[in-house]
Amino acid sequence: MRSKVIGLLFALAALVGLGLTTAAPASAGTGACGSGNFCAWYLTNYEGPSASWAGNDANWSDNWLSNGQNIDNDDRSWRNNGTACGGCDHVRIYDGSNYTGGQIACLHFGDEGWYPVANPMDRGSSHRWGGEC
Numbered sequence: 523m524r525s526k527v528i529g530l531l532f533a534l535a536a537l538v539g540l541g542l543t544t545a546a547p548a549s550a551g552t553g554a555c556g557s558g559n560f561c562a563w564y565l566t567n568y569e570g571p572s573a574s575w576a577g578n579d580a581n582w583s584d585n586w587l588s589n590g591q592n593i594d595n596d597d598r599s600w601r602n603n604g605t606a607c608g609g610c611d612h613v614r615i616y617d618g619s620n621y622t623g624g625q626i627a628c629l630h631f632g633d634e635g636w637y638p639v640a641n642p643m644d645r646g647s648s649h650r651w652g653g654e655c
């Protein structure tokens with residue numbers, strides 16, 4: 523029993539340490555995205571449940587939303603609300619986990635939306651911060 527509790531604590535600590543959070547905004551449609559975070563919404567126009575991350579995430583399949591859906595391949599709008607820094611304030615979104623499958627979008631610092639390639643919606647599976655797009 524004690525080892526299970528300790529194991530759970532380590533798992534929670536690992537999640538916190540990686541900066542992985544699954545958050546629902548205060549209300550749908552506000553597009554709220556915490557300072558320093560990259561956020562992805564289930565719907566366009568920053569509506570519906572969202573996921574937010576302070577750091578990289580190599581696998582979106584374990585990020586569950588308040589509606590019971592998974593953000594993996596269910597992302598329709600994004601915002602880079604990160605902190606300005608040289609070589610690390612752009613967000614690249616990848617089709618596959620572990621930053622594979624091709625880059626489907628790159629958001630400059632402060633940008634939002636669903637560009638630069640056609641129809642990148644519902645494809646995101648991992649993301650990481652980096653330099654200029």
Ligand SMILES: [Ca+2]
Binds near residue numbers: 581582583
């Ligand atoms: Ca994840």
Ligand SMILES: [Ca+2]
Binds near residue numbers: 595616
């Ligand atoms: Ca994908």
